[in-house]
Amino acid sequence: MLVELDEARSVALGVLGNVGTPQVHAELQAEVLLEAELRGLPSHGLLRLPRIVERVRNGVADPRATGRHAWRGEALLDVDGEGGFGPVVACAAIEPVRKRAKRLGVAVAAIRNSGHLGAIGWYAEEIARGGQLAIVLSTSEALVHPWGGRKAMIGTNPIAIGVPVEPEPFVLDMATGVISMGKVHDYANRGQPLEPGWALDAEGNPTTDAAAARDGAIAPFGDAKGYGLALGFELLVASLTASALGTDVTGTLDSTFPATKGDVIVVLEPHGRSASALSAYLDAVRACPPIREGEAVTVPGDRSRQRRARNLARGLEIPDAIWSRLRDLADSSLES
Amino acid sequence: MLVELDEARSVALGVLGNVGTPQVHAELQAEVLLEAELRGLPSHGLLRLPRIVERVRNGVADPRATGRHAWRGEALLDVDGEGGFGPVVACAAIEPVRKRAKRLGVAVAAIRNSGHLGAIGWYAEEIARGGQLAIVLSTSEALVHPWGGRKAMIGTNPIAIGVPVEPEPFVLDMATGVISMGKVHDYANRGQPLEPGWALDAEGNPTTDAAAARDGAIAPFGDAKGYGLALGFELLVASLTASALGTDVTGTLDSTFPATKGDVIVVLEPHGRSASALSAYLDAVRACPPIREGEAVTVPGDRSRQRRARNLARGLEIPDAIWSRLRDLADSSLES
Numbered sequence: 001m002l003v004e005l006d007e008a009r010s011v012a013l014g015v016l017g018n019v020g021t022p023q024v025h026a027e028l029q030a031e032v033l034l035e036a037e038l039r040g041l042p043s044h045g046l047l048r049l050p051r052i053v054e055r056v057r058n059g060v061a062d063p064r065a066t067g068r069h070a071w072r073g074e075a076l077l078d079v080d081g082e083g084g085f086g087p088v089v090a091c092a093a094i095e096p097v098r099k100r101a102k103r104l105g106v107a108v109a110a111i112r113n114s115g116h117l118g119a120i121g122w123y124a125e126e127i128a129r130g131g132q133l134a135i136v137l138s139t140s141e142a143l144v145h146p147w148g149g150r151k152a153m154i155g156t157n158p159i160a161i162g163v164p165v166e167p168e169p170f171v172l173d174m175a176t177g178v179i180s181m182g183k184v185h186d187y188a189n190r191g192q193p194l195e196p197g198w199a200l201d202a203e204g205n206p207t208t209d210a211a212a213a214r215d216g217a218i219a220p221f222g223d224a225k226g227y228g229l230a231l232g233f234e235l236l237v238a239s240l241t242a243s244a245l246g247t248d249v250t251g252t253l254d255s256t257f258p259a260t261k262g263d264v265i266v267v268l269e270p271h272g273r274s275a276s277a278l279s280a281y282l283d284a285v286r287a288c289p290p291i292r293e294g295e296a297v298t299v300p301g302d303r304s305r306q307r308r309a310r311n312l313a314r315g316l317e318i319p320d321a322i323w324s325r326l327r328d329l330a331d332s333s334l335e336s
Numbered sequence: 337m338l339v340e341l342d343e344a345r346s347v348a349l350g351v352l353g354n355v356g357t358p359q360v361h362a363e364l365q366a367e368v369l370l371e372a373e374l375r376g377l378p379s380h381g382l383l384r385l386p387r388i389v390e391r392v393r394n395g396v397a398d399p400r401a402t403g404r405h406a407w408r409g410e411a412l413l414d415v416d417g418e419g420g421f422g423p424v425v426a427c428a429a430i431e432p433v434r435k436r437a438k439r440l441g442v443a444v445a446a447i448r449n450s451g452h453l454g455a456i457g458w459y460a461e462e463i464a465r466g467g468q469l470a471i472v473l474s475t476s477e478a479l480v481h482p483w484g485g486r487k488a489m490i491g492t493n494p495i496a497i498g499v500p501v502e503p504e505p506f507v508l509d510m511a512t513g514v515i516s517m518g519k520v521h522d523y524a525n526r527g528q529p530l531e532p533g534w535a536l537d538a539e540g541n542p543t544t545d546a547a548a549a550r551d552g553a554i555a556p557f558g559d560a561k562g563y564g565l566a567l568g569f570e571l572l573v574a575s576l577t578a579s580a581l582g583t584d585v586t587g588t589l590d591s592t593f594p595a596t597k598g599d600v601i602v603v604l605e606p607h608g609r610s611a612s613a614l615s616a617y618l619d620a621v622r623a624c625p626p627i628r629e630g631e632a633v634t635v636p637g638d639r640s641r642q643r644r645a646r647n648l649a650r651g652l653e654i655p656d657a658i659w660s661r662l663r664d665l666a667d668s669s670l671e672s
Contacts, residue, residue: 075440078607105411108441135572145624147633149621150624154621163572226562232499232508238609238613239606242609271408271446277574285482285485285489285567288481289486
């Protein structure tokens with residue numbers, strides 16, 4: 001069903017408030033989920049809210065925590081998220097890191113023990129809007145198989161890049177799996193086959209059956225190169241955050257285990273080409289003659305912004321079952 | 337022909353000495369090229385030497401320059417390479433950046449106006465051997481087409497990641513093109529067809545004819561995601577180094593224009609999972625049951641190390657034409 005943004009926000013705030021989330025934390029967590037909905041990323045949207053609530057109820061997430069900070073050198077902020085919500089812990093870390101980057105040229109937040117960040121492009125965009133460069137890395141549950149291997153052993157480890165560009169920041173936000181497990185479930189629900197090479201079944205055999213792939217492994221994007229990147233990010237993040245590795249990562253797809261993944265946010269102060277020079281280059285790329293007539297070349301972020309504008313005007317399309325579950329959770333204050 | 341490493345080094349030093357390269361610069365430049373040969377990357381090996389010499393003779397490279405340094409904040413070193421050799425300028429920048437990273441947690445070198453770095457994995461490995469994490473980005477001539485576009489507008493923009501791991505560092509070194517232009521030339525020379533989807537011809541039409549692809553464009557690796565990464569790196573590097581963008585980049589494939597690409601080297605101080613914990617994870621990945629029996633899963637850097645050991649024992653395989661050209665250049669001290 002179509003839900004207006006304000007109504008969706010109000011329900012999300014109610015759901016979060018019901019498990020004791022301070023208002024300012026609830027607003028931040030809700031905004032990150034709603035922005036994902038606006039941008040057409042429902043797998044990182046309101047769908048996540050019931051699990052966040054269950055995690056609080058199970059004592060593996062703390063809606064009040066903002067994280068404990070320790071500088072390891074002036075430019076590297078070590079953050080123990082203390083089980084806080086991902087967006088709350090990340091934003092509390094980004095603020096001092098941005099100030100340090102302004103002064104020092106670069107600074108980094110290395111975050112462990114915090115909840116799912118949501119779509120990491122959101123943080124890259126925030127940082128870029130403030131005039132700085134961002135590289136955001138996050139690890140996650142092992143869903144991706146090594147290139148040439150049969151078992152899921154690597155996270156879908158996304159990378160986001162944010163660059164100040166006129167009139168809107170350049171934002172890349174991509175996972176290193178060829179497809180997300182959320183989309184595999186979508187294909188399975190619709191009985192639609194996957195493309196060859198996208199996934200393995202539980203025995204590690206290639207399959208196009210989406211239902212079988214749910215218990216198997218996703219391929220890295222871009223074959224051996226994407227595998228190398230996913231693995232490199234897994235090591236980099238663990239080396240900086242003491243996060244868990246591979247199949248030891250828990251806590252973003254379940255409601256019962258502590259979150260053991262890690263997040264790394266690098267903020268850099270630009271001093272080279274201006275935002276308008278970069279913008280001119282991106283416009284030239286967009287004007288590149290297309291392979292297929294009528295299908296103009298786009299730049300990462302273009303389509304997401306189009307979807308956002310459409311959804312702002314039209315409302316959010318939220319599956320009935322999820323919306324009804326959220327309304328129940330928002331109304332449950334008296335019982336819980 | 338097979339050439340012993342010491343003989344190849346001696347000839348390379350002779351070639352570089354003949355254009356006035358100080359001994360210590362010649363040794364560094366030669367080592368980076370020879371290591372690429374050892375690791376089975378001839379496109380980044382001795383093949384490059386005649387061009388380096390021509391660039392010196394044409395006044396667009398300066399074998400004595402080490403770069404002018406200016407700290408933009410305590411953690412960000414801005415480097416004007418002053419036309420120096422890539423390895424010389426990069427190593428002169430890496431030394432102080434490593435010290436700052438040790439103290440501050442992270443530091444960055446942003447380099448413009450310097451020659452081709454060679455295989456950037458070399459720098460990532462050096463930094464990781466010293467116990468620090470490295471991310472190395474470099475831009476290059478526009479050889480890659482935007483996803484869905486017909487023209488080459490983006491560099492093959494490689495990324496290297498180095499992580500201290502026992503017993504040997506983890507080193508990823510990959511370009512963001514699906515294949516290198518060097519390999520396209522190899523295919524053309526052997527009359528071998530390219531795989532579908534790898535390249536476009538000069539008119540921007542898909543082709544498997546390697547000869548036609550030489551004047552066209554290479555596809556980004558991993559479709560839209562690899563395109564996004566390549567473009568993101570192009571912007572990040574330009575934003576930090578004031579390097580040229582897209583088709584304005586010159587100076588690593590020609591002998592006549594200044595080098596206008598940029599290089600960014602990020603050094604981070606690890607404080608999370610230990611090198612031995614990372615190593616245990618990598619061993620578990622290597623032990624993943626393989627898709628094809630007998631083809632064990634490898635980790636980036638494994639094959640390169642095997643090739644290095646073999647080539648150290650066997651000698652370097654250098655095409656006759658290149659070896660004879662290098663010997664001429666080494667012998668030409670009296671005429672030049």
